[in-house]
Amino acid sequence: MHRTHHRITSTVAILGELAVTDGNRVLELGAPRQRAVLAALALNANQSLTTQRIIGMVWGATHPAYAANLVHKYVSGLRRALADLSPQQRVSIESGGGGYRLAARLDQVDMSLFHAHVDAARGLRERGEHERAAEMFGEALRLWRGPLLGELPGIAFDDEREFMETVRLVVLEEYATLSISVDRHNEVVGLLRETLRDHPLEENLARLLILALYKSGRTAEAIRVYQRLSTRMLGELNMPPRPELNDMYKAIRRHEPIPTTLV
DSSP states (O other): OOOOOOOOOSSEEOSSSOEEEETTEEOOOOSHHHHHHHHHHHHTTTSOEEHHHHHHHHHTTSOOTTHHHHHHHHHHHHHHHHTTSOGGGOOEEEEETTEEEEEOOGGGBHHHHHHHHHHHHHHHHHTTOHHHHHHHHHHHHTTOOSSTTTTOOOHHHHHHHHHHHHHHHHHHHHHHHHHHHTTOTHHHHHHHHHHHHHSTTOHHHHHHHHHHHHHTTOHHHHHHHHHHHHHHHHHHTSOOOOHHHHHHHHHHHTTOOOOOOOO
16 A cells, blocks of 8 residues: 655644654554544544444444443543643544544644645636646645555444545546646656556556656656556456557657646
């Protein structure tokens, strides 16, 4: 899976392994199940989750009979840990509605900030501010440090992890398309290449990487990306890349210009 090494800037970080930070200080969050309770609340920041919903996310269908008592115990432990945050970084777990909610500013949970950046980038793109939109998409993607809650098990986390990876891929395509359209090809090559290693049959990612490499003058690399994709698709899916990608490959072989269209 993709692994990046960006510094954590939000208090509660879940776009990667779960972490709660205060400047350069990383808080100790306790046992895995206690961490999982915080993860469930962070996935739904500023929304109340019933105790039963938390149990379902943390244990699934095979939870112990005393799981509700464990949730209350873990919340108490988390409250003690979060009390160690400085006033500027303070987040809290509030009771109510038969459950709990993580109370935090938008910028204090990295997934919330990711969605806000993506919304802002799409607004900028609609107004024709493509360079600024590309920068904002890039800021959103730099919040990711690895798979969502990569170290925590749980059926609900697996579902959310898969969903958010799909969201990330869509945003990456938007980012790369805009960046290429404003002649910032080199900025997206590394991330596209890294992500394509995890998703080797994603034709849209391959198309964008080929285009970025070709427009950067790296024709031989662009050709190799297509050839690897074609070999893998024929071997695993018994089908070639789609016709428009094959047409791009032929144009590159002829050293023809390739127009860039926006998402």
